[in-house]
Amino acid sequence: MKYCMKCGHRISRKVPAGDHRERYICESCREIHYQNPKIVVGCVPEQDGSILLCRRAIEPRRGFWTVPAGFMELGETIAEGAARETREEACAEVEIGRLFASVDVIEAGQVHLFFAATLVGGYGVGEETLETALFCKEEIPWDEIAFLSGRFALIKFLEDAGRNNGVHLHRVWHGE
């Protein structure tokens, strides 16, 4: 970050008055440009004891399997975001259930939130997906799971086995 997105002047790193951290501050209009973690929302879509996974068509981790998940957008709730990502990646409608996992991905500046979900009807292959498939518990391709956060979500989802054990918290330093 080099320029102020409000006025176009150069920005520099300074600790604003009353703050404890260096921020990007515009040298002209004095606007403070905060940087904050982003939210990734996803779900574990279940149907008759099997779980819907998507094989990624894009980097990072092209060719690896993942639960439907992606960046939350403005104007939606976390549950709506998880349903939207499932629609986009797996062409599938889901009923969003309980929030059961939260993973801090420190190095990426992200928080990943995962819901339990029930698959309603069929599924397909979205633009960012190579292949979509239902896996029963014993078939899950553990060696080909794209991200540590999704792996954690799958493990806890199976351990919970439908019980509400609250939110499982986890921290990883990088995503893969």
Next chain:
Amino acid sequence: MKYCMKCGHRISRKVPAGDHRERYICESCREIHYQNPKIVVGCVPEQDGSILLCRRAIEPRRGFWTVPAGFMELGETIAEGAARETREEACAEVEIGRLFASVDVIEAGQVHLFFAATLVGGYGVGEETLETALFCKEEIPWDEIAFLSGRFALIKFLEDAGRNNGVHLHRVWHGE
């Protein structure tokens, strides 16, 4: 947002290839500037059945009471963020417990996450706080609570009464 923070040129609103939404795109370097919801992290600090609240010294809602909460920073977990905010606003150390509430504040582009917490030791008055006090259940100043999200968190915290009922989801359109 008018200027590219990478190269300083003008930006415009366009739908990038492979996307479904208008984004801010630099007309010179083609950088896409995504805008995403921000995370607010907070907690309900409890000690012997009483809850620690802070009376706000800053706008919005100066003079109203709130649970300790604020914007999550890069480089911390959601639990660490909630503990930091409590340190800053109430000069208090807490043991962070379960994540029990998530509130989508659509109009503000925020997601508010609340933990149960146990107050460890004493408390004080932070820079953004006028006053800090412990309230037993019957004393909570419901008519003077600053934000709808914190109000929801307090209600659900009391209803849960220490039980793990998972995460209570809620949506509000504005914060106050």
